[in-house]
Amino acid sequence: MEAPAAAPVAEAAAQACGKVTVANMNWQSAEVLANIDDIILTKGYGCEVELVPGDTMPTLTAMMEKGQPDVAPEAWVNAVREPLDAAVKEGKLHYGALSLTDGGVEGFWVPKYVIDANPEIKTIEDALKHPELFPSSENKGKGAVHNCPSGWNCQLSTDNAFKAWEGEKNGFVLVDTGSAAGLDGSIAKAYERKEGWLGYYWAPTSILGKYEMVKLDAGVPHDKEAWEKCNAVADCDKPVKNDWAKSEVYTVVTDRFQKAGGPAVDYLKTRAWGNDTVNGLLSWMSDNQATGADGAMHFLKTQPEVWSSWVPADVAEKIKAGL
Structure with missing residues (x-):
């Protein structure tokens, strides 16, 4: 039955x-x-x-x-x-x-092999002390921070983060990756050559399943008010160091x-x-x-x-x- x-x-x-x-x-x-x-x-x-x-x-x-x-x-x-x-x-x-x-996680990431070789790098500030570890292919002697794709909201917040952490003063240039494919391609190329790479990325994504990347600690909490007033706004004069919201x-x-x-x-x-x-x-x-x-x-x-x-x-x- x-x-x-x-x-x-x-x-x-x-x-x-x-x-x-x-x-x-x-x-x-x-x-x-x-x-x-x-x-x-x-x-x-x-x-x-x-x-x-x-x-x-x-x-x-x-x-x-x-x-x-x-x-x-x-x-x-x-x-x-x-x-x-x-x-x-x-x-x-x-x-x-x-x-x-x-x-959903956003921020500045670097390849794990960079951290393995330089365990003292834990924060965005730490990474921006070392332009030599993240060399720019276009600007010899400078470090490169790869931006979020053009037209995305994160392009503004990455631009402002670069200003807040004084990327230029620390010997870095902000690289326009153009598109999601351009950003992904820059990570793939760095991995194939075992070169330094530093820039904006987010999870979950297929690239992070393929290439082992480490998200750098912002060293500061997320400040929603400052984010909405300045960090996520175009042409903001004085952006502050600010973590991305989870x-x-x-x-x-x-x-x-x-x-x-x-x-x-x-x-x-x-x-x-x-x-x-x-x-x-x-x-x-x-x-x-x-x-x-x-x-x-x-x-x-x-x-x-x-x-x-x-x-x-x-x-x-x-x-x-x-x-």
Whole structure:
């Protein structure tokens, strides 16, 4: 009698979950997480999942105003914290898991081999005492700090950080990398030649899965007021030394799905991973020109020790059987 008894249970779970729309955000880490959620919710919880295109502001605004989509797997909430908190307080939306347990991280990075050879370098200030370790290819005798890609907000904050830490006075030039590909290429080139490299970067990313980099300590805390007044503003006269804020990255769920999703909601309140895991997966995806769907399948097949802790044992078995 065991087998027939399982069918109504599975049916009930599917009914409890029903249809769910999941935002498939337009950057690599969010895309692969949406596809992981798609597979786990479908195979493990019997949900009927529809992935819909998304981006931070449009998706969260639509969730607040229209209650759609049901789930934003990787919402970088710093920029929309106030309206989002208000929507959560009103009961329209709910925070699920902290998707990235380490948060989104920005700052000045150097290759690990530079730190291994120069263990006294721990902070941005330490690094900027040594232009000889980070030579500029264009300006002989100068050190180079690589900027964030043109047109990105971080280009302003990196420019102001360079001023605040007196990069020019310390014998450095600020290098315009032009684009994300240009920035990535400069790191790859330095690694191939085992040369010094210093500049802006962020995590999680595929480059940090491929090349071991160390984030330098800013030596000061993040000052939100000073950041908004000056550090993130063009043509700021006197920027101060200021650490980048750690971005909190949550899963956000609508009230409709919170009530209708049954056990699937518990999964969305549990599922979280660290930047090292994400960096490694994104690196594999870049090397293999893999889509979010490819990356999700690769992760679920090769790292059950990570994801099986997100779901009950019986659900994990269903997912494994469904791969």
